[in-house]
Amino acid sequence: MSRATGLLAIVGLLLGLAGLGLALPAREARADVQEAVIQQIAPPPVAPQVAPLVAQPVRPQLPPPVADVLQSGVLVVVSKASQRMHVFKDGSHWGSSPVSTGKRRHSTPAGVFPILQKRVFHRSNIYSNAPMPYMQRLTWRGIAIHAGYVPGYPASHGCIRLPRSFAKALFDLTKPDRTTVVVTNAPLRSEQGAVTLALNSQAPAAMPAAGNGVVMAAATSVQTIQLAAALSPAEAEAHWQGAVAMYPQLASFEKAVVPAVVGQRRYWRLRASAPGAHALCGVLKRSGQDCFNVI
Structure with a gap:
Protein backbone atom coordinates (compact mmCIF):
# COMPACT_ATOMS: atom_id res chain seq x y z
CA MET A 1 0.00 0.00 0.00
CA SER A 2 1.37 3.41 -0.91
CA ARG A 3 1.77 6.24 1.56
CA ALA A 4 -0.89 8.36 -0.17
CA THR A 5 -3.39 5.46 -0.16
CA GLY A 6 -2.77 4.88 3.53
CA LEU A 7 -3.33 8.51 4.35
CA LEU A 8 -6.60 8.55 2.42
CA ALA A 9 -7.76 5.48 4.33
CA ILE A 10 -7.01 7.15 7.64
CA VAL A 11 -8.93 10.24 6.55
CA GLY A 12 -11.90 8.13 5.62
CA LEU A 13 -11.83 6.36 8.97
CA LEU A 14 -11.59 9.63 10.86
CA LEU A 15 -14.43 11.16 8.92
CA GLY A 16 -16.53 8.09 9.57
CA LEU A 17 -15.86 8.26 13.26
CA ALA A 18 -16.70 11.94 13.20
CA GLY A 19 -20.01 11.08 11.64
CA LEU A 20 -20.71 8.76 14.56
CA GLY A 21 -19.77 11.51 17.00
CA LEU A 22 -16.74 9.56 18.22
CA ALA A 23 -13.95 11.78 16.89
CA LEU A 24 -13.34 15.18 15.32
CA PRO A 25 -16.79 16.63 15.71
CA ALA A 26 -15.63 20.05 14.53
CA ARG A 27 -15.81 20.89 10.80
CA GLU A 28 -12.54 22.88 11.12
CA ALA A 29 -10.68 19.82 12.36
CA ARG A 30 -11.85 17.78 9.38
CA ALA A 31 -10.68 20.53 7.02
CA ASP A 32 -7.25 20.60 8.68
CA VAL A 33 -6.85 16.86 8.19
CA GLN A 34 -7.87 17.07 4.52
CA GLU A 35 -5.40 19.91 3.89
CA ALA A 36 -2.60 17.95 5.53
CA VAL A 37 -3.30 14.94 3.33
CA ILE A 38 -3.46 17.04 0.16
CA GLN A 39 -0.05 18.57 0.99
CA GLN A 40 1.42 15.10 1.38
CA ILE A 41 -0.06 13.84 -1.90
CA ALA A 42 0.61 16.92 -4.09
CA PRO A 43 4.02 16.98 -5.74
CA PRO A 44 6.35 19.80 -4.67
CA PRO A 45 6.28 22.86 -6.95
CA VAL A 46 8.98 22.88 -9.61
CA ALA A 47 11.01 26.08 -9.84
CA PRO A 48 10.96 27.58 -13.34
CA GLN A 49 14.14 27.09 -15.32
CA VAL A 50 15.90 30.39 -15.97
CA ALA A 51 18.54 30.52 -18.67
CA PRO A 52 21.88 31.70 -17.30
CA LEU A 53 22.90 35.22 -18.26
CA VAL A 54 25.63 35.27 -20.87
CA ALA A 55 27.81 38.36 -21.02
CA GLN A 56 27.71 39.86 -24.49
CA PRO A 57 31.06 41.00 -25.87
CA VAL A 58 31.46 44.78 -26.07
CA ARG A 59 32.52 45.95 -29.49
CA PRO A 60 34.86 48.94 -29.40
CA GLN A 61 33.53 51.99 -31.21
CA LEU A 62 35.74 53.33 -33.98
CA PRO A 63 36.19 57.10 -34.30
CA PRO A 64 35.56 58.66 -37.72
CA PRO A 65 38.74 58.88 -39.85
CA SER A 201 48.27 59.30 -36.19
CA GLN A 202 46.29 56.93 -38.38
CA ALA A 203 49.11 54.43 -38.75
CA PRO A 204 47.94 50.85 -38.14
CA ALA A 205 47.94 49.78 -34.50
CA ALA A 206 46.89 46.71 -32.54
CA MET A 207 43.36 46.81 -31.25
CA PRO A 208 43.11 47.05 -27.44
CA ALA A 209 40.98 44.84 -25.23
CA ALA A 210 37.29 45.19 -25.98
CA GLY A 211 35.37 47.64 -23.89
CA ASN A 212 37.91 50.34 -23.14
CA GLY A 213 36.71 52.51 -26.00
CA VAL A 214 40.23 53.44 -27.11
CA VAL A 215 41.08 52.51 -30.64
CA MET A 216 43.46 53.53 -33.37
CA ALA A 217 41.83 54.21 -36.70
CA ALA A 218 42.72 52.02 -39.62
CA ALA A 219 45.41 53.23 -41.97
CA THR A 220 44.14 55.67 -44.58
CA SER A 221 45.19 55.04 -48.18
CA VAL A 222 47.66 57.47 -49.72
CA GLN A 223 46.02 60.34 -51.60
CA THR A 224 47.54 62.76 -54.13
CA ILE A 225 46.78 66.44 -54.66
CA GLN A 226 48.04 68.98 -57.19
CA LEU A 227 49.24 72.36 -55.99
CA ALA A 228 50.40 74.04 -59.20
CA ALA A 229 51.22 73.67 -62.89
CA ALA A 230 54.57 75.47 -63.23
CA LEU A 231 56.43 76.51 -66.37
CA SER A 232 59.73 75.04 -65.17
CA PRO A 233 61.07 72.65 -62.51
CA ALA A 234 62.63 75.62 -60.71
CA GLU A 235 59.27 77.41 -60.58
CA ALA A 236 57.62 74.25 -59.23
CA GLU A 237 60.29 73.98 -56.51
CA ALA A 238 59.86 77.63 -55.54
CA HIS A 239 56.10 77.12 -55.29
CA TRP A 240 56.67 74.08 -53.07
CA GLN A 241 58.97 75.96 -50.71
CA GLY A 242 56.43 78.76 -50.36
CA ALA A 243 53.59 76.31 -49.72
CA VAL A 244 55.57 74.44 -47.04
CA ALA A 245 56.48 77.73 -45.34
CA MET A 246 52.79 78.66 -45.18
CA TYR A 247 51.49 75.16 -44.39
CA PRO A 248 54.20 73.20 -42.50
CA GLN A 249 52.14 70.01 -42.59
CA LEU A 250 53.06 69.68 -46.27
CA ALA A 251 56.65 68.94 -45.23
CA SER A 252 55.60 65.41 -44.29
CA PHE A 253 54.05 64.82 -47.74
CA GLU A 254 55.86 63.13 -50.61
CA LYS A 255 56.52 65.74 -53.28
CA ALA A 256 56.54 64.98 -57.02
CA VAL A 257 57.15 67.23 -60.05
CA VAL A 258 55.52 65.58 -63.07
CA PRO A 259 56.23 66.88 -66.61
CA ALA A 260 53.26 67.14 -68.96
CA VAL A 261 52.55 68.55 -72.41
CA VAL A 262 49.26 70.36 -73.00
CA GLY A 263 48.82 71.38 -76.61
CA GLN A 264 52.20 72.74 -77.64
CA ARG A 265 53.27 73.75 -74.17
CA ARG A 266 55.19 71.86 -71.50
CA TYR A 267 54.28 72.13 -67.83
CA TRP A 268 55.62 70.72 -64.59
CA ARG A 269 52.83 69.66 -62.28
CA LEU A 270 53.59 70.02 -58.59
CA ARG A 271 51.94 67.22 -56.66
CA ALA A 272 52.02 65.93 -53.08
CA SER A 273 50.95 62.59 -51.64
CA ALA A 274 50.08 61.40 -48.13
CA PRO A 275 47.23 59.81 -46.17
CA GLY A 276 44.50 62.42 -45.75
CA ALA A 277 45.86 64.69 -48.50
CA HIS A 278 42.36 65.43 -49.78
CA ALA A 279 41.38 66.87 -46.42
CA LEU A 280 44.37 69.20 -46.45
CA CYS A 281 43.52 70.24 -50.00
CA GLY A 282 40.13 71.36 -48.72
CA VAL A 283 41.86 73.46 -46.05
CA LEU A 284 44.13 75.04 -48.68
CA LYS A 285 41.22 75.91 -50.96
CA ARG A 286 39.30 77.54 -48.14
CA SER A 287 42.41 79.65 -47.51
CA GLY A 288 42.47 80.82 -51.13
CA GLN A 289 45.27 78.51 -52.32
CA ASP A 290 45.12 76.56 -55.59
CA CYS A 291 44.64 72.85 -55.03
CA PHE A 292 42.65 69.92 -56.39
CA ASN A 293 42.48 66.19 -55.77
CA VAL A 294 44.23 63.87 -58.22
CA ILE A 295 43.78 60.36 -56.75
Missing part, protein backbone atom coordinates in the same frame (compact mmCIF):
# COMPACT_ATOMS: atom_id res chain seq x y z
CA VAL A 66 40.68 62.11 -39.31
CA ALA A 67 40.55 62.92 -43.02
CA ASP A 68 36.75 62.68 -42.96
CA VAL A 69 36.20 65.01 -40.00
CA LEU A 70 38.65 67.52 -41.46
CA GLN A 71 36.32 67.82 -44.42
CA SER A 72 33.06 67.73 -42.46
CA GLY A 73 33.14 67.39 -38.72
CA VAL A 74 35.19 68.24 -35.64
CA LEU A 75 38.80 67.28 -34.99
CA VAL A 76 40.18 67.73 -31.46
CA VAL A 77 43.94 67.43 -30.98
CA VAL A 78 45.40 67.37 -27.45
CA SER A 79 49.13 67.64 -26.73
CA LYS A 80 50.11 66.34 -23.30
CA ALA A 81 53.60 67.79 -23.70
CA SER A 82 52.26 71.27 -24.49
CA GLN A 83 49.17 70.99 -22.24
CA ARG A 84 47.11 72.45 -25.05
CA MET A 85 44.09 71.58 -27.19
CA HIS A 86 43.46 72.62 -30.81
CA VAL A 87 39.98 72.23 -32.32
CA PHE A 88 39.14 72.25 -36.03
CA LYS A 89 35.63 72.54 -37.51
CA ASP A 90 35.27 71.43 -41.15
CA GLY A 91 39.03 71.83 -41.62
CA SER A 92 39.22 75.40 -40.26
CA HIS A 93 40.76 76.25 -36.91
CA TRP A 94 37.90 76.76 -34.46
CA GLY A 95 39.78 77.46 -31.22
CA SER A 96 42.56 76.55 -28.80
CA SER A 97 42.71 76.18 -25.04
CA PRO A 98 45.05 75.17 -22.24
CA VAL A 99 44.27 71.79 -20.71
CA SER A 100 45.27 69.74 -17.70
CA THR A 101 45.85 66.06 -18.44
CA GLY A 102 46.66 63.14 -16.16
CA LYS A 103 49.32 63.52 -13.50
CA ARG A 104 52.02 60.99 -12.65
CA ARG A 105 50.66 57.44 -12.23
CA HIS A 106 47.35 58.61 -13.75
CA SER A 107 48.56 59.44 -17.24
CA THR A 108 46.04 60.27 -19.95
CA PRO A 109 46.36 57.58 -22.65
CA ALA A 110 47.54 58.66 -26.09
CA GLY A 111 45.60 57.52 -29.16
CA VAL A 112 42.66 58.23 -31.42
CA PHE A 113 39.30 58.30 -29.63
CA PRO A 114 35.59 58.62 -30.42
CA ILE A 115 33.05 60.51 -28.33
CA LEU A 116 31.22 57.68 -26.57
CA GLN A 117 28.86 59.68 -24.37
CA LYS A 118 27.95 63.30 -23.53
CA ARG A 119 26.41 64.64 -20.33
CA VAL A 120 26.02 68.25 -19.19
CA PHE A 121 25.97 67.15 -15.54
CA HIS A 122 28.02 64.14 -14.52
CA ARG A 123 29.84 62.87 -11.44
CA SER A 124 32.73 60.45 -11.31
CA ASN A 125 31.87 56.97 -10.12
CA ILE A 126 35.58 56.31 -9.50
CA TYR A 127 36.92 59.39 -7.71
CA SER A 128 34.72 60.40 -4.78
CA ASN A 129 31.72 61.50 -6.85
CA ALA A 130 33.76 64.41 -8.23
CA PRO A 131 31.78 66.75 -10.53
CA MET A 132 32.56 66.57 -14.27
CA PRO A 133 30.53 69.32 -16.00
CA TYR A 134 30.12 69.12 -19.78
CA MET A 135 31.51 65.59 -19.80
CA GLN A 136 32.45 63.99 -23.13
CA ARG A 137 33.50 60.39 -22.57
CA LEU A 138 36.47 59.00 -24.51
CA THR A 139 36.73 55.55 -22.88
CA TRP A 140 34.54 53.33 -20.70
CA ARG A 141 37.37 53.19 -18.17
CA GLY A 142 36.96 56.72 -16.89
CA ILE A 143 38.76 58.98 -19.41
CA ALA A 144 36.78 62.03 -20.54
CA ILE A 145 36.98 65.68 -21.54
CA HIS A 146 35.23 67.97 -19.04
CA ALA A 147 35.34 71.33 -17.29
CA GLY A 148 37.67 71.51 -14.32
CA TYR A 149 40.66 73.12 -12.65
CA VAL A 150 43.44 73.93 -15.16
CA PRO A 151 46.59 74.90 -13.25
CA GLY A 152 48.95 74.85 -16.24
CA TYR A 153 50.38 71.37 -15.65
CA PRO A 154 49.12 67.75 -15.56
CA ALA A 155 46.92 67.45 -12.46
CA SER A 156 43.97 65.16 -13.25
CA HIS A 157 43.40 61.44 -12.69
CA GLY A 158 43.54 60.84 -16.44
CA CYS A 159 40.80 63.08 -17.78
CA ILE A 160 41.37 66.14 -19.97
CA ARG A 161 40.26 69.22 -18.04
CA LEU A 162 39.25 72.45 -19.75
CA PRO A 163 38.25 75.91 -18.54
CA ARG A 164 34.49 75.90 -18.03
CA SER A 165 33.60 78.33 -20.84
CA PHE A 166 35.67 76.43 -23.41
CA ALA A 167 34.33 73.06 -22.19
CA LYS A 168 30.75 74.29 -22.67
CA ALA A 169 31.43 75.67 -26.15
CA LEU A 170 33.16 72.45 -27.20
CA PHE A 171 30.29 70.39 -25.75
CA ASP A 172 27.83 72.36 -27.91
CA LEU A 173 30.05 71.95 -31.00
CA THR A 174 30.70 68.20 -31.10
CA LYS A 175 28.54 65.39 -32.44
CA PRO A 176 29.62 61.84 -31.54
CA ASP A 177 29.35 60.51 -35.11
CA ARG A 178 31.32 63.43 -36.58
CA THR A 179 34.04 64.01 -33.97
CA THR A 180 37.50 62.49 -33.54
CA VAL A 181 39.83 63.20 -30.62
CA VAL A 182 43.59 62.70 -31.05
CA VAL A 183 45.74 62.70 -27.89
CA THR A 184 49.49 62.83 -28.40
CA ASN A 185 52.61 62.82 -26.23
CA ALA A 186 54.37 65.11 -28.71
CA PRO A 187 54.59 68.90 -28.29
CA LEU A 188 52.55 71.06 -30.67
CA ARG A 189 53.83 74.48 -31.66
CA SER A 190 51.17 75.44 -34.22
CA GLU A 191 47.71 74.68 -35.50
CA GLN A 192 49.18 73.34 -38.75
CA GLY A 193 51.35 70.97 -36.75
CA ALA A 194 48.24 69.67 -34.99
CA VAL A 195 46.63 68.78 -38.33
CA THR A 196 49.78 67.04 -39.56
CA LEU A 197 50.10 65.05 -36.37
CA ALA A 198 46.46 64.01 -36.49
CA LEU A 199 46.74 62.82 -40.09
CA ASN A 200 49.90 60.85 -39.27
Whole structure:
Protein backbone atom coordinates (compact mmCIF):
# COMPACT_ATOMS: atom_id res chain seq x y z
CA MET A 1 0.00 0.00 0.00
CA SER A 2 1.37 3.41 -0.91
CA ARG A 3 1.77 6.24 1.56
CA ALA A 4 -0.89 8.36 -0.17
CA THR A 5 -3.39 5.46 -0.16
CA GLY A 6 -2.77 4.88 3.53
CA LEU A 7 -3.33 8.51 4.35
CA LEU A 8 -6.60 8.55 2.42
CA ALA A 9 -7.76 5.48 4.33
CA ILE A 10 -7.01 7.15 7.64
CA VAL A 11 -8.93 10.24 6.55
CA GLY A 12 -11.90 8.13 5.62
CA LEU A 13 -11.83 6.36 8.97
CA LEU A 14 -11.59 9.63 10.86
CA LEU A 15 -14.43 11.16 8.92
CA GLY A 16 -16.53 8.09 9.57
CA LEU A 17 -15.86 8.26 13.26
CA ALA A 18 -16.70 11.94 13.20
CA GLY A 19 -20.01 11.08 11.64
CA LEU A 20 -20.71 8.76 14.56
CA GLY A 21 -19.77 11.51 17.00
CA LEU A 22 -16.74 9.56 18.22
CA ALA A 23 -13.95 11.78 16.89
CA LEU A 24 -13.34 15.18 15.32
CA PRO A 25 -16.79 16.63 15.71
CA ALA A 26 -15.63 20.05 14.53
CA ARG A 27 -15.81 20.89 10.80
CA GLU A 28 -12.54 22.88 11.12
CA ALA A 29 -10.68 19.82 12.36
CA ARG A 30 -11.85 17.78 9.38
CA ALA A 31 -10.68 20.53 7.02
CA ASP A 32 -7.25 20.60 8.68
CA VAL A 33 -6.85 16.86 8.19
CA GLN A 34 -7.87 17.07 4.52
CA GLU A 35 -5.40 19.91 3.89
CA ALA A 36 -2.60 17.95 5.53
CA VAL A 37 -3.30 14.94 3.33
CA ILE A 38 -3.46 17.04 0.16
CA GLN A 39 -0.05 18.57 0.99
CA GLN A 40 1.42 15.10 1.38
CA ILE A 41 -0.06 13.84 -1.90
CA ALA A 42 0.61 16.92 -4.09
CA PRO A 43 4.02 16.98 -5.74
CA PRO A 44 6.35 19.80 -4.67
CA PRO A 45 6.28 22.86 -6.95
CA VAL A 46 8.98 22.88 -9.61
CA ALA A 47 11.01 26.08 -9.84
CA PRO A 48 10.96 27.58 -13.34
CA GLN A 49 14.14 27.09 -15.32
CA VAL A 50 15.90 30.39 -15.97
CA ALA A 51 18.54 30.52 -18.67
CA PRO A 52 21.88 31.70 -17.30
CA LEU A 53 22.90 35.22 -18.26
CA VAL A 54 25.63 35.27 -20.87
CA ALA A 55 27.81 38.36 -21.02
CA GLN A 56 27.71 39.86 -24.49
CA PRO A 57 31.06 41.00 -25.87
CA VAL A 58 31.46 44.78 -26.07
CA ARG A 59 32.52 45.95 -29.49
CA PRO A 60 34.86 48.94 -29.40
CA GLN A 61 33.53 51.99 -31.21
CA LEU A 62 35.74 53.33 -33.98
CA PRO A 63 36.19 57.10 -34.30
CA PRO A 64 35.56 58.66 -37.72
CA PRO A 65 38.74 58.88 -39.85
CA VAL A 66 40.68 62.11 -39.31
CA ALA A 67 40.55 62.92 -43.02
CA ASP A 68 36.75 62.68 -42.96
CA VAL A 69 36.20 65.01 -40.00
CA LEU A 70 38.65 67.52 -41.46
CA GLN A 71 36.32 67.82 -44.42
CA SER A 72 33.06 67.73 -42.46
CA GLY A 73 33.14 67.39 -38.72
CA VAL A 74 35.19 68.24 -35.64
CA LEU A 75 38.80 67.28 -34.99
CA VAL A 76 40.18 67.73 -31.46
CA VAL A 77 43.94 67.43 -30.98
CA VAL A 78 45.40 67.37 -27.45
CA SER A 79 49.13 67.64 -26.73
CA LYS A 80 50.11 66.34 -23.30
CA ALA A 81 53.60 67.79 -23.70
CA SER A 82 52.26 71.27 -24.49
CA GLN A 83 49.17 70.99 -22.24
CA ARG A 84 47.11 72.45 -25.05
CA MET A 85 44.09 71.58 -27.19
CA HIS A 86 43.46 72.62 -30.81
CA VAL A 87 39.98 72.23 -32.32
CA PHE A 88 39.14 72.25 -36.03
CA LYS A 89 35.63 72.54 -37.51
CA ASP A 90 35.27 71.43 -41.15
CA GLY A 91 39.03 71.83 -41.62
CA SER A 92 39.22 75.40 -40.26
CA HIS A 93 40.76 76.25 -36.91
CA TRP A 94 37.90 76.76 -34.46
CA GLY A 95 39.78 77.46 -31.22
CA SER A 96 42.56 76.55 -28.80
CA SER A 97 42.71 76.18 -25.04
CA PRO A 98 45.05 75.17 -22.24
CA VAL A 99 44.27 71.79 -20.71
CA SER A 100 45.27 69.74 -17.70
CA THR A 101 45.85 66.06 -18.44
CA GLY A 102 46.66 63.14 -16.16
CA LYS A 103 49.32 63.52 -13.50
CA ARG A 104 52.02 60.99 -12.65
CA ARG A 105 50.66 57.44 -12.23
CA HIS A 106 47.35 58.61 -13.75
CA SER A 107 48.56 59.44 -17.24
CA THR A 108 46.04 60.27 -19.95
CA PRO A 109 46.36 57.58 -22.65
CA ALA A 110 47.54 58.66 -26.09
CA GLY A 111 45.60 57.52 -29.16
CA VAL A 112 42.66 58.23 -31.42
CA PHE A 113 39.30 58.30 -29.63
CA PRO A 114 35.59 58.62 -30.42
CA ILE A 115 33.05 60.51 -28.33
CA LEU A 116 31.22 57.68 -26.57
CA GLN A 117 28.86 59.68 -24.37
CA LYS A 118 27.95 63.30 -23.53
CA ARG A 119 26.41 64.64 -20.33
CA VAL A 120 26.02 68.25 -19.19
CA PHE A 121 25.97 67.15 -15.54
CA HIS A 122 28.02 64.14 -14.52
CA ARG A 123 29.84 62.87 -11.44
CA SER A 124 32.73 60.45 -11.31
CA ASN A 125 31.87 56.97 -10.12
CA ILE A 126 35.58 56.31 -9.50
CA TYR A 127 36.92 59.39 -7.71
CA SER A 128 34.72 60.40 -4.78
CA ASN A 129 31.72 61.50 -6.85
CA ALA A 130 33.76 64.41 -8.23
CA PRO A 131 31.78 66.75 -10.53
CA MET A 132 32.56 66.57 -14.27
CA PRO A 133 30.53 69.32 -16.00
CA TYR A 134 30.12 69.12 -19.78
CA MET A 135 31.51 65.59 -19.80
CA GLN A 136 32.45 63.99 -23.13
CA ARG A 137 33.50 60.39 -22.57
CA LEU A 138 36.47 59.00 -24.51
CA THR A 139 36.73 55.55 -22.88
CA TRP A 140 34.54 53.33 -20.70
CA ARG A 141 37.37 53.19 -18.17
CA GLY A 142 36.96 56.72 -16.89
CA ILE A 143 38.76 58.98 -19.41
CA ALA A 144 36.78 62.03 -20.54
CA ILE A 145 36.98 65.68 -21.54
CA HIS A 146 35.23 67.97 -19.04
CA ALA A 147 35.34 71.33 -17.29
CA GLY A 148 37.67 71.51 -14.32
CA TYR A 149 40.66 73.12 -12.65
CA VAL A 150 43.44 73.93 -15.16
CA PRO A 151 46.59 74.90 -13.25
CA GLY A 152 48.95 74.85 -16.24
CA TYR A 153 50.38 71.37 -15.65
CA PRO A 154 49.12 67.75 -15.56
CA ALA A 155 46.92 67.45 -12.46
CA SER A 156 43.97 65.16 -13.25
CA HIS A 157 43.40 61.44 -12.69
CA GLY A 158 43.54 60.84 -16.44
CA CYS A 159 40.80 63.08 -17.78
CA ILE A 160 41.37 66.14 -19.97
CA ARG A 161 40.26 69.22 -18.04
CA LEU A 162 39.25 72.45 -19.75
CA PRO A 163 38.25 75.91 -18.54
CA ARG A 164 34.49 75.90 -18.03
CA SER A 165 33.60 78.33 -20.84
CA PHE A 166 35.67 76.43 -23.41
CA ALA A 167 34.33 73.06 -22.19
CA LYS A 168 30.75 74.29 -22.67
CA ALA A 169 31.43 75.67 -26.15
CA LEU A 170 33.16 72.45 -27.20
CA PHE A 171 30.29 70.39 -25.75
CA ASP A 172 27.83 72.36 -27.91
CA LEU A 173 30.05 71.95 -31.00
CA THR A 174 30.70 68.20 -31.10
CA LYS A 175 28.54 65.39 -32.44
CA PRO A 176 29.62 61.84 -31.54
CA ASP A 177 29.35 60.51 -35.11
CA ARG A 178 31.32 63.43 -36.58
CA THR A 179 34.04 64.01 -33.97
CA THR A 180 37.50 62.49 -33.54
CA VAL A 181 39.83 63.20 -30.62
CA VAL A 182 43.59 62.70 -31.05
CA VAL A 183 45.74 62.70 -27.89
CA THR A 184 49.49 62.83 -28.40
CA ASN A 185 52.61 62.82 -26.23
CA ALA A 186 54.37 65.11 -28.71
CA PRO A 187 54.59 68.90 -28.29
CA LEU A 188 52.55 71.06 -30.67
CA ARG A 189 53.83 74.48 -31.66
CA SER A 190 51.17 75.44 -34.22
CA GLU A 191 47.71 74.68 -35.50
CA GLN A 192 49.18 73.34 -38.75
CA GLY A 193 51.35 70.97 -36.75
CA ALA A 194 48.24 69.67 -34.99
CA VAL A 195 46.63 68.78 -38.33
CA THR A 196 49.78 67.04 -39.56
CA LEU A 197 50.10 65.05 -36.37
CA ALA A 198 46.46 64.01 -36.49
CA LEU A 199 46.74 62.82 -40.09
CA ASN A 200 49.90 60.85 -39.27
CA SER A 201 48.27 59.30 -36.19
CA GLN A 202 46.29 56.93 -38.38
CA ALA A 203 49.11 54.43 -38.75
CA PRO A 204 47.94 50.85 -38.14
CA ALA A 205 47.94 49.78 -34.50
CA ALA A 206 46.89 46.71 -32.54
CA MET A 207 43.36 46.81 -31.25
CA PRO A 208 43.11 47.05 -27.44
CA ALA A 209 40.98 44.84 -25.23
CA ALA A 210 37.29 45.19 -25.98
CA GLY A 211 35.37 47.64 -23.89
CA ASN A 212 37.91 50.34 -23.14
CA GLY A 213 36.71 52.51 -26.00
CA VAL A 214 40.23 53.44 -27.11
CA VAL A 215 41.08 52.51 -30.64
CA MET A 216 43.46 53.53 -33.37
CA ALA A 217 41.83 54.21 -36.70
CA ALA A 218 42.72 52.02 -39.62
CA ALA A 219 45.41 53.23 -41.97
CA THR A 220 44.14 55.67 -44.58
CA SER A 221 45.19 55.04 -48.18
CA VAL A 222 47.66 57.47 -49.72
CA GLN A 223 46.02 60.34 -51.60
CA THR A 224 47.54 62.76 -54.13
CA ILE A 225 46.78 66.44 -54.66
CA GLN A 226 48.04 68.98 -57.19
CA LEU A 227 49.24 72.36 -55.99
CA ALA A 228 50.40 74.04 -59.20
CA ALA A 229 51.22 73.67 -62.89
CA ALA A 230 54.57 75.47 -63.23
CA LEU A 231 56.43 76.51 -66.37
CA SER A 232 59.73 75.04 -65.17
CA PRO A 233 61.07 72.65 -62.51
CA ALA A 234 62.63 75.62 -60.71
CA GLU A 235 59.27 77.41 -60.58
CA ALA A 236 57.62 74.25 -59.23
CA GLU A 237 60.29 73.98 -56.51
CA ALA A 238 59.86 77.63 -55.54
CA HIS A 239 56.10 77.12 -55.29
CA TRP A 240 56.67 74.08 -53.07
CA GLN A 241 58.97 75.96 -50.71
CA GLY A 242 56.43 78.76 -50.36
CA ALA A 243 53.59 76.31 -49.72
CA VAL A 244 55.57 74.44 -47.04
CA ALA A 245 56.48 77.73 -45.34
CA MET A 246 52.79 78.66 -45.18
CA TYR A 247 51.49 75.16 -44.39
CA PRO A 248 54.20 73.20 -42.50
CA GLN A 249 52.14 70.01 -42.59
CA LEU A 250 53.06 69.68 -46.27
CA ALA A 251 56.65 68.94 -45.23
CA SER A 252 55.60 65.41 -44.29
CA PHE A 253 54.05 64.82 -47.74
CA GLU A 254 55.86 63.13 -50.61
CA LYS A 255 56.52 65.74 -53.28
CA ALA A 256 56.54 64.98 -57.02
CA VAL A 257 57.15 67.23 -60.05
CA VAL A 258 55.52 65.58 -63.07
CA PRO A 259 56.23 66.88 -66.61
CA ALA A 260 53.26 67.14 -68.96
CA VAL A 261 52.55 68.55 -72.41
CA VAL A 262 49.26 70.36 -73.00
CA GLY A 263 48.82 71.38 -76.61
CA GLN A 264 52.20 72.74 -77.64
CA ARG A 265 53.27 73.75 -74.17
CA ARG A 266 55.19 71.86 -71.50
CA TYR A 267 54.28 72.13 -67.83
CA TRP A 268 55.62 70.72 -64.59
CA ARG A 269 52.83 69.66 -62.28
CA LEU A 270 53.59 70.02 -58.59
CA ARG A 271 51.94 67.22 -56.66
CA ALA A 272 52.02 65.93 -53.08
CA SER A 273 50.95 62.59 -51.64
CA ALA A 274 50.08 61.40 -48.13
CA PRO A 275 47.23 59.81 -46.17
CA GLY A 276 44.50 62.42 -45.75
CA ALA A 277 45.86 64.69 -48.50
CA HIS A 278 42.36 65.43 -49.78
CA ALA A 279 41.38 66.87 -46.42
CA LEU A 280 44.37 69.20 -46.45
CA CYS A 281 43.52 70.24 -50.00
CA GLY A 282 40.13 71.36 -48.72
CA VAL A 283 41.86 73.46 -46.05
CA LEU A 284 44.13 75.04 -48.68
CA LYS A 285 41.22 75.91 -50.96
CA ARG A 286 39.30 77.54 -48.14
CA SER A 287 42.41 79.65 -47.51
CA GLY A 288 42.47 80.82 -51.13
CA GLN A 289 45.27 78.51 -52.32
CA ASP A 290 45.12 76.56 -55.59
CA CYS A 291 44.64 72.85 -55.03
CA PHE A 292 42.65 69.92 -56.39
CA ASN A 293 42.48 66.19 -55.77
CA VAL A 294 44.23 63.87 -58.22
CA ILE A 295 43.78 60.36 -56.75
